[in-house]
Structure formats: structure tokens, C-alpha cells
Amino acid sequence: MEYDHVREVDPEVADALAGELDRQRETLAMIASENHVSKAVLEAQGSALTNKYAEGYPGERYYAGCEYADDVEELAIDRAKELWGAEHVNVQPHSGTQANMGVYLATLDPGDKILSLSLTHGGHLSHGHPANFTGQLFEVEQYEVDPETGYVDYEGLAETAEEFEPDMIVSGYSAYPREVEWERIQQVADDVGAYHLADIAHITGLVAAGVHPSPVGVADFVTGSTHKTIRAGRGGIIMCGEEHADDIDSAVFPGGQGGPLMHNIAGKAVGFKEALQPAFGEYAQQVVDNAEALSDQLADHGFSIVSGGTDTHLVLVDLRDSHPETTGGDAERALEDVGIVLNKNTVPGETRSPFNPSGIRAGTPGLTTRGFDEAATREVADIIARVVEHHDDEDVKAEAAEDVAALCADFPLYEE
Numbered sequence: 001m002e003y004d005h006v007r008e009v010d011p012e013v014a015d016a017l018a019g020e021l022d023r024q025r026e027t028l029a030m031i032a033s034e035n036h037v038s039k040a041v042l043e044a045q046g047s048a049l050t051n052k053y054a055e056g057y058p059g060e061r062y063y064a065g066c067e068y069a070d071d072v073e074e075l076a077i078d079r080a081k082e083l084w085g086a087e088h089v090n091v092q093p094h095s096g097t098q099a100n101m102g103v104y105l106a107t108l109d110p111g112d113k114i115l116s117l118s119l120t121h122g123g124h125l126s127h128g129h130p131a132n133f134t135g136q137l138f139e140v141e142q143y144e145v146d147p148e149t150g151y152v153d154y155e156g157l158a159e160t161a162e163e164f165e166p167d168m169i170v171s172g173y174s175a176y177p178r179e180v181e182w183e184r185i186q187q188v189a190d191d192v193g194a195y196h197l198a199d200i201a202h203i204t205g206l207v208a209a210g211v212h213p214s215p216v217g218v219a220d221f222v223t224g225s226t227h228k229t230i231r232a233g234r235g236g237i238i239m240c241g242e243e244h245a246d247d248i249d250s251a252v253f254p255g256g257q258g259g260p261l262m263h264n265i266a267g268k269a270v271g272f273k274e275a276l277q278p279a280f281g282e283y284a285q286q287v288v289d290n291a292e293a294l295s296d297q298l299a300d301h302g303f304s305i306v307s308g309g310t311d312t313h314l315v316l317v318d319l320r321d322s323h324p325e326t327t328g329g330d331a332e333r334a335l336e337d338v339g340i341v342l343n344k345n346t347v348p349g350e351t352r353s354p355f356n357p358s359g360i361r362a363g364t365p366g367l368t369t370r371g372f373d374e375a376a377t378r379e380v381a382d383i384i385a386r387v388v389e390h391h392d393d394e395d396v397k398a399e400a401a402e403d404v405a406a407l408c409a410d411f412p413l414y415e416e
């Protein structure tokens, strides 16, 4: 891929675009929320649809000239319904956070109560953090994971729900490696008369492929991002039953957004079509198999794995037992130096700060898109172990960087 036209007009941006492409080719993307979309999705997202205003919904737009915008949005909706089995789908949210905003706008008033998992235990900013609009508009109480097991404390959740009487319970997480018991949380919501929003941003692809239980048809509302495990390009999505369809659609537009990003919706349509092929089911299973291999191999090297393993695409490592002097930030920086890009992360029972927490989070969606199998993923775990152990040793890091470069060459990305 080249950026010839941008280069003519704007060499500085062309340099940055080419640099980013090389960075993705020459490093291992292990940030659990990232992935590499296909060239077809890139093309759709970079298409002339970026020029089109299409406020409204297919067949009911506020502007003329929407026949192709309608085609694209209808395709995206139909494919999403097939992928997740949802009655109603809105594909217009600009991001996962915007999808959540759509649900809150459709169901809550300012001052209403949200019960959600705390950020340091794996939740998301848009679930009620004080720095986010949700924390500013709503009264928020939080549940946690059991610090011993790393699993959601479902009993604690139920107790807090009875006391707090929330209007909305949010499930679905950013740094949680285990299957979520959707029915159990829906039961709590029903018992206290709250709505239940299941935010599957990270695991949309795993749920679509059936390698993680689905909350669709269980929870009142399901939101997701479309650029993580589902690999369909940047954006968000809302799913719900027919009874909430009109409220959700008007909460997204005109409630919280203006014109939809039709080029992104085209990316969603193409990515969803790819995800409907049998090969995507194999991909999703391999993502989970690779995460398990990563977890097992890191545990063999003496690392503490939060919850003792993983059922999903991600592994959360608590460094405090194996490397009490090494922070998540130290590990993140040393790994970035050798070409392994992941993120520092808080862990349950965090004793440091969110800016320099005690853990790292690593995901396998990006590696698996490049073709990594379990054996190759275990090699990556070996490199991670060496680099974290010797994070100040430049010789160890230089050798590790060569090993990463060799893996990148063996599993190339965006070949011509």
C-alpha cells in the first residue's frame, strides 16, 4: 500500500501514514482492543461515502441523494441481525461510547442510577466514571470482581443492587478475561426493576462466532464496538428487542449524534460480511486458543494470571507476585522497545495508581489476524517473560527485538 496522492498534497501526513503502516507491520499489536481490518474494510472506510450527509434512517432521510447510503446501511443492519441474532440493530453510533450513550439517552433521565463494574476491576469509562459524562449525569454505584478469584462477584452485585435500587445495571467489560454470566445479571436486573445493558465491545467477534455466550435475547440492550474482535472497522452498534427500537433510533439520531459516518457504516457492512464466512468462526476460535496458550506459557514462566487463566481473547497479568519491583509501566515501556505493543493495566486490589498500575493486559486478536497459532503465540510469551524479567538490560532487549522482527516477517501484514 502506498499513499501517493496524499504524498503529493501533504508529505508530512503521508510520512505519518506510511510510518503507522510500517509500525503495524513491524510490531506485534497486543493491545486487546485492537485488531487489523482487511484491505476491503480499509477501502470501504476510505470511500467517497465520507462526503454524504444521510441524517435519518434508510428510506426516511432528511437529505436527497441517499440511495447508496441506504443500500450500505441496510446491508450493515441485515448482516448484523444475522451475525448476532438481534431483533433490532442500529449501526450509526460513531463509537462504542456513543452506542452506550444512545442506550442511556433512550432509557434514563439525569440523576438516575447506574450500577456498573469499577474501572480498576475491568470496567469502562462510559459505564459511570466521574471523568466521563456518565459519571457527571448519573448517580453511580459499582460492583467488583472477587479479589481472590478474579471472577465477577455476582453475589456482591445482587446485594448492592438490592440496596442501591439502580435504574440500569451495566455488564460487559474492558479487561475481564472470563465468560460473563449474562442470565445471572439479567435476573438481578429483573429482581430490582432495572434495565440491563450488556456492553460486548471487546467480544463482539467472539459472541458472533459463538465462542463466547451471547447476551442477545437475554439483556435488554446490547452494545458493541465494531473495530475490536469483530474486525469490521471503527465504530459502534446497538442491539435490542423490537419494543425498544424507536426509542434507541431516536436517541442515536437526533438524540446524541448528527449525520451518520456513512463511510464507517460501509466498513461495518463489509466486515460483517467477512465475519459471516466460516473462516471467521475458525479465526475466533484461534483467538481464544492463542490467548489460552499465552496465559499458560506466561504462568509457566512464573507470572500470576488474574483469574488463573482466560476464556476470551485477553490475559491480565498481575506483576506483584513475580516482579514486585516492576510496574505495569516498566513492562509496557520495555516491551514497546522490542516491538511488543500492549498496555499497562490496573488489577483487582490495585495497590499502585491507574497511571502506573501493577499489571499488563495482552490480547491475541491482532496476532491471530496475522496467522499466529499457539506455538507462535508461546514464542511471544517467552519473549515477554524475558523482557519483563530483564527490562533494564539492553542486550536482552536487542536480542528480543530481533526475535520480534523475525516473527513479524514470518507472519506478514498488509502484503501488496
Ligand SMILES: *Cc1c(COP(=O)(O)O)cnc(C)c1O
Residues within 6 Å of the ligand: 033, 095, 096, 097, 098, 123, 124, 126, 172, 173, 174, 199, 201, 202, 225, 235, 236
Ligand atoms: C472499547 C470499549 C468501549 C468503546 O470504546 P470506544 O473507544 O468509544 O469505541 C465501550 N465499552 C467497553 C467495555 C470497551 O472496552
